Amino acid sequence: MALAHVLGFPRIGAQRELKFAQESFWQGVTNEAALRETGALLRARHWKAQADAGLDFVTVGDFAWYDQVLGTLALLGAIPARFGFVPQRLTLVEYFTLARGGKQHFAMEMTKWFDTNYHYLVPEWKADTEFNGGVDWLFEEIAEAQALGYRVKVALIGPLTLLYLGKMKANDRGELDNKVETKVETKVETKVDPKLALLPNIIAGYKKLLAQLQVSGVEVVQIDEPILALELENDWVQAFPPTYAALKPAAPPLLLTTYFGEVKAHAALLRGLPVMGVHVDLVRGADQLDTIVGEWPQDKVLSLGVIDGRNLWRCDLDSVLARLKPLQAQLGDRLWVGSSCSLLHVPVDLKCEDKLDTELKSWLSFATQKLSEIVALKLALNTNGLSNCSKVADAEFIASRAALASRKISSRIHNRLVQKRLDSITEADAQRVSQFNTRIDKQQAKWNLPLFPTTTIGSFPQTQEIRISRAAYKRGDIGHLDYLDKMRNEIRLVVQKQEELGLDVLVHGEPERNDMVEYFGEQLWGYAFTANGWVQSYGSRCVKPPIIYGDVYRPEAMTVGWSQFAQTLTDKPMKGMLTGPVTMLQWSFVRDDQPRETTALQIALALRDEVRDLERAGIGMIQIDEPAFREGLPLKASEWKHYLDWAVRAFRISAAGVADETQIHTHMCYSEFNDILPWIAAMDADVITIETSRSDMKLLNGFGAFSYPNDIGPGVYDIHSPRVAQVDEMERLLRKARGVIPDRRLWVNPDCGLKTRGWPETYAALENMVTAARRLRAEVEAELKAA
CATH class of the missing domain: 3.20.20.210 (TIM Barrel)
Known part of the structure; x- marks a missing residue:
């Protein structure tokens, strides 16, 4: 048995x-x-x-x-x-x-x-x-x-x-x-x-x-x-x-x-x-x-x-x-x-989902339902055919057949417009107009950033007030204009605090975003969302991955209004913040009826439209985060090249439709990068920010040995800990980074987004970070004058 x-x-x-x-x-x-x-x-x-x-x-x-x-x-x-x-x-x-x-x-x-x-x-x-x-x-x-x-x-x-x-x-x-x-x-x-x-x-x-x-x-x-x-x-x-x-x-x-x-x-x-x-x-x-x-x-x-x-x-x-x-x-x-x-x-139990439509729900199986699928197979193996199975097992087989049949004929899965656009992609769509050295000179002429420019990764503390407002809007308890006003007030606060701190490149703080993948998926066709489909990422950090069930398409702009409003509040550059195509794929439950690379390319085209709309709206720095880029690697190195080639292509297609003066950033965290550095370089982002503080900048050594050609912002403090790093600690890490990365290519930033932190520790840590950057900046400038 x-x-x-x-x-x-x-x-x-x-x-x-x-x-x-x-x-x-x-x-x-x-x-x-x-x-x-x-x-x-x-x-x-x-x-x-x-x-x-x-x-x-x-x-x-x-x-x-x-x-x-x-x-x-x-x-x-x-x-x-x-x-x-x-x-x-x-x-x-x-x-x-x-x-x-x-x-x-x-x-x-x-x-x-x-x-x-x-x-x-x-x-x-x-x-x-x-x-x-x-x-x-x-x-x-x-x-x-x-x-x-x-x-x-x-x-x-x-x-x-x-x-x-x-x-x-x-x-x-x-x-x-x-x-x-x-x-x-x-x-x-x-x-x-x-x-x-x-x-x-x-x-x-x-x-x-x-x-x-x-x-x-x-x-x-x-x-x-x-x-x-x-x-x-x-x-x-x-x-x-x-x-x-x-x-x-x-x-x-x-x-x-x-x-x-x-x-x-x-x-x-x-x-x-x-x-x-x-x-x-x-x-x-x-x-x-x-x-x-x-x-x-x-x-x-x-x-x-x-x-x-x-x-x-x-x-x-x-x-x-x-x-x-x-x-x-x-x-x-x-x-x-x-x-x-x-x-x-x-996720734990599909029974907790009361808002998914009947058709989509019939296609799904969460952890609790998977127990029944396993037992149905056991019972079928232990009997002389399905006709002798228990009613429970028989019901599982019937539901399985119905789900497969429904997915094959559902009109919501395939979109001919998306398929047509995929067929029209050329290699030119994955290329920036000029090489990095030309682009970075134009970008520096435009922005006139100091040595060791300071910035953050994107998100700022998601306070209880933000969550309450977002939940009230989702329930319909407050109207769109009231919600817009609350979120704009939060953006004003975030921009004001960044100005006080003296950061060089600002962000709008993302108060309107529940999750860096879910937020975008909610605005794209081909995605569905659960109410309680939570999965543990680490510790108490839980995420609710979207479900990609059909062809992905962007019906309208997703972030332009927020970034454009934030830019009106400051003369400093404001980064537009997007989640990249590979991360959108990796952190979702992905359809299994077509290759993953095809789905990634559909997402890349949707993001390409968003990037170009941000540029037209006057946003000259755009960050396309790819923290899951390395995570998608096959476990066997012999299978890496195929994945890396299509993942790089997807990123480049999302980013390459802009002018030289528009600076493309990306962010990666908690990964070993050394063995894939040629492909990270091939992504051709103007600036990459990475997590390095917990490894004491050891992760940066590979970038130096590889002579990574573009700008880099190694994280100088760990945002996953409530501990506030001190100025001398960050300065020590920056000095280690200077031994690997040329000064003119070195940015200063935290390891990751600040969404999970409170304001007191966030402000104190960023204040220390800016102080550390300014100390090194003054030291280098004094050396240059003396020379």
Whole structure:
């Protein structure tokens, strides 16, 4: 009999209960007991949903107070020593300090979880890092689930993935140690990742943890090793057999899980590992089944991730069942069906959506509905045909067929005008009139900016008053003119404060925008929006990704009025703010009936129209943000070029329709850029701003080594922490940046937008930033005069 399970369930709650409990705790409004109570209620609710749907296990260990990687470090006792916290006595206050920083501490670095929009806290490794055990929160959760009568499967990040995702640190500021050890074997010198020197330590920590789980009566441990979907160096691949051979004697049955891509290259490795079973992703690795199944061991479970954990379209259950049914004779009860990856990446429950139209809603499946799809497949596999299935399973198959048929014939999906415009694009549409050196001279003549010009990334604090006004307008409680007046008053305030601070290039603050993708999607044809389709991005930060269901088209200008009004309030340059085509794509749930690059190109054409309208309205600087540019990379480097080529082309088409004097900016954050710098340069933005403060400007080194030709604004302070960076800290970072980037190309700005921060800390931090820039400016000008 096939079994059914999921690799994880969203932790935030259908109404973002965890988010509000976290933020209330951080603000001191509620205590730790109240926060823990909310967590326990959410866990119990989510386990009940899994059990009621008919899954064979509930998944425990997928809950985290902020991030599952940080939670694993806390469990193993491997938190950064620089914080001075005792791992075994770690409190929630200290845990959140690791993630968010504090007055005395720099927060841990944060980056994207593989190619998703989820962010994790990067482990900090030192040569003497130990894994001697930490908090017992996981064991409390196991006891909760067992007390409720559930069969428990624990989800853990695997030791090799945890080790791989971390960075070696050299000092107590968390700065990188880039040394690479070498070893010589048979006179052949090979580089060895220094992180692997920690392998004995981390194995010892996992052995202790797994032994405790065995004593706790856990039936299965799902041990996640998604790095197997990467193109791993050989030393990492070779580390798997001895690692799992060492873990097996002390462990409950282990289900090694891979996801986010195919793992065909490791088929023999996976067949030979000493584990109970292996899980593979048949959504992102649809063509790997035959390779994996071939010669599959008769003593191993094969778990197949057939329900998409990263998108929300209903599954074609008949097609999936047709693929799985032949395997049953071979595998019998060793065949498991599940989600491709954790359901962390999709909204919680479609039942919370009461404003989506009936047709569109029938096409969708959120996390709770995906449980039923998985169970329907299990029941169909375990019976002699669909006619013998339960009514619930039969209903899922009927709904799946109806959704597929409806999408094929719906007139709302295809727009002939959009298709015609796509066909008319030429390579000239992706080219600026002149090269950068010509453009930047014209732009400097127009704007006369000082050395180290200061600016921000776009958004300013979204106060409670702004949110109340926006919600009232959306409900119809206030009229359009009243709403316009409230937003314009906020823009006046933002411009006034920027003038007071002495910033050189201003923004309007984006008070009218709920989200940098949702705002634009609401004004484009082909997009739909949910009321409660929230997905966790990091910590308490939740986003509500739009749904791209059809051809994308811009019916009218989206931002011109706001930017034009803001420009009337100042003589300084006002940046128009747009979200780029790749980010609009990456941070949406994208239609699956055409290539992603086609959808990206449709968005690029819509944005191109907006850019040209902004220019005609007198806005001479336009920022087209692409924070998700690198996030879209395939996990295997051999597949990068195709993606990068069409992603660059989409950006250039959105930006290239303007005159030389119009300055195009872009912004990217929380990404490693060094390996894609040729393509970032090919985007040909006049100014790029990037996140660099948490890496202590290390991310900037690649730009210097590459001799990046255009202007750069490295972030000089971390906006994801409430801590106000001091002038000398920012000045130190700027001096490091000057060692990499020529003065005439160097801008000064925060890491990212200021939407999530409060006004007091925002004003203080920007004041310090402007002071740091002015100090360096005066110093350089004095040197030039002396020369």
